[in-house]
Amino acid sequence: MVRRRGQPYWTSGNLQNQEFEFMNVNTLLNSRYNLNYVFNNKERYFSYDSVNYLFPMWILRPHGRIVDGNDRRLISTSDLCYGYDLGNGCVASSNTPHCRNEDDKFSPMSGDFSPGLTSSSSDDNSSLSIGDCMVKCWNDCGCLGFITGGNGTGCVTWTGNKSISNFTIDARGNSVSKYVLISHNLDKGNTKTWIWAPILAGVLLVIFCLGLLWYFKRRKPRREEATQERDDRHFLELMASGNLKNSSDIGINGRTDSHNMTVFSFTSIVAATNGFSSENELGQGGFGPVYKGKLSDEREIAIKRLSRTSGQGVEEFKNELILIAKLQHKNLVRVLGCCIHEEEKMLIYEYMPNKSLDFFLYVLLKQMCTDDTRKALLDWPTRWNIIEGIAQGLLYLHKYSRMRVIHRDLKASNILLDESMNPKISDFGMARIFKENETEAITKRVVGTYGYMSPEYAMKGNFSEKSDVFSFGVLILEIVSGRKTSSLSLVDTALSLVSYAWELWKQGNALELMDPTLADSCVIDQLMRTIHVALLCVQDHAVDRPMMPGVVSMLNNDHVSLPSPKRSAFFFGGSVSSSTSVERNSKDYSINGVTITEMEVR
Secondary structure, three states: OEEEOOEEEEOOOOEEOOEEOOOOOOOOOOOOEEEEEEEOOOOEEEEEEEOOOOOOOEEEOOOOOEEEOOOOOEEEOHHHOOOOOOOOOEOOOOOOOOOOOOOOEEEEEEEEEOOOOEEEEEEOOOOOOHHHHHHHHHHOOOEEEEEEOOOOOOEEEEEEOOOHHHEEEOOOOOOOEEEEEEOOOOOHHHHHHHHHHHHHHHHHHHHHHHHHHHHHHHHOOOOOOHHHHHHHHHHHHHHOOOOEEEOOOOOOOOOOOOOOEEEEOHHHHHHHOOOOOHHHEEEEEOOEEEEEEEOOOOOEEEEEEOOOOOHHHHHHHHHHHHHHHHOOOOOEOOEEEEEEEOOEEEEEEEOOOOOEHHHHHHHHHHHOOOHHHHHHHOOHHHHHHHHHHHHHHHHHHHHHOOOEEEOOOOOHHHEEEOOOOOEEEOOOOOOEEEOOOOOEEEOOEEEOOOOOOOHHHHHHOEEEHHHHHHHHHHHHHHHHHOOOOOOEEEOOEEEOHHHHHHHHHHOOOHHHHOOHHHOOOOOHHHHHHHHHHHHHHOEOOHHHOOOHHHHHHHHHOOOOOOOOOOOEOOOEOOEOOOOOOOOOOOOOOOOOOOOOOEEEOO
16 A cells, blocks of 8 residues: 555555556566465465565655565556546545536646746645655645655645636746646647647657667767666665675775775776776776775775676676675675676675685696795695685585575685685686575586586586585695696596596505695695595585585594495596686686686587
């Protein structure tokens, strides 16, 4: 029910067959909501949930209309109620003036009332909305029309003789639009002369202007107006479920707690990155470049800058903003805020000085001259801490977070390392949220990186928690061996790392998988147990793989007996075909160097 100043004004009607009697909830919105009404001797309640919409919301506009919060589609026309029961949900009012009838309507028109035949009065009360102005004019039998103040509050009304000739229409639409009361009791011929002809001319003018606008937009790059920036910011606030705080400068709000993000100004981001200079660029991903910056309080940040031409990146941006606003764990990367400017969209992260695990394993270590330097940088205790931290982060996503999340793109380049070499899972652009009773999902659009994807996901598009478990098993093998999963050439045969580890395990030579630089620091029993758990994670069939609670238990409890692993994925009767790893750029590391490899199933 919609009330105006406490008085019933409009009602939705009864709920029947997933529809309210006087609301277009699902008819126009493609069944976005599941509506449920329970009425019995024990209970009586109404509930609803959304279909594929994370933040369902209906918005009551100042005019009285109700629109959907996602795309502003019209749900009800309650603004057409004028105190009469018209059979569309309007509630009859006992205070309807005798001088009005149910055919009278307010119509917005561009033009002016004749000064000599009408008089105007104003009320600057800021508590008056457009709905209040409408009621005020409606209840005054001498009122011809009204307009609100520049900020949408206060009223200016015009009174005089009830004749449309008192209002001169501006066919060009240059005058301020006013709400003119159209009474069907007036002479219809006069109405046709003064209303329909100018309205038709106005419509033709609008069509002509739209044609010109389309023509110039085809010739020039699009220039966003200030209203577009406000719309983008409002959209992001909705996506973050009200967890964003406005800020005109990155130093104004100071620190932000773990449950809030800040909207940074574009000017401040430009200053922090020295104008997005090439010296500040950390890497290049499929979504666009990543930069290092420094806040006014000397904190270092990483800025993921969405490419204007990346349609996929836009979806990543929305998805990551939704998830990061709700996920809080020491082994997940922290987003400090975002920045919107015209077509620019950026995410601001905490800076990871040690970049990514991928960079540390395969780029930095290869640049070292001696094995002694390699040993000092990434010994066994450090690698074990990284493995255990990734496991804890995945366990949180799958079991203990506010929503069950499947990452879908877990790989070495998406594991960031802080100053203490603690791992943090990043890049939630491809992540999916599972409902409480949902165990798996199927997609026709398979995204991820070969070598890390489970066989059921790569071949059929089926993904679940077991898909992330498979990727985690591959990561363990990479960390233990110091080798990439999909660029391995051993014993004159091209093998994937998973297949190579399985061969060594079958032969009883699993210790040969160990990175030689770990010989002095490695705890053999712990390393062998870690390899054993990894092979359990990369088993060919998802049903055979453990869930993350079991993985964490097996890694940390030496007294838990481990089952023998079954055949690993990508191993077919002794003949192994190598997986393919697609890398976009040699600089793909750190938070902004995360690669997104996409396969389209045809």
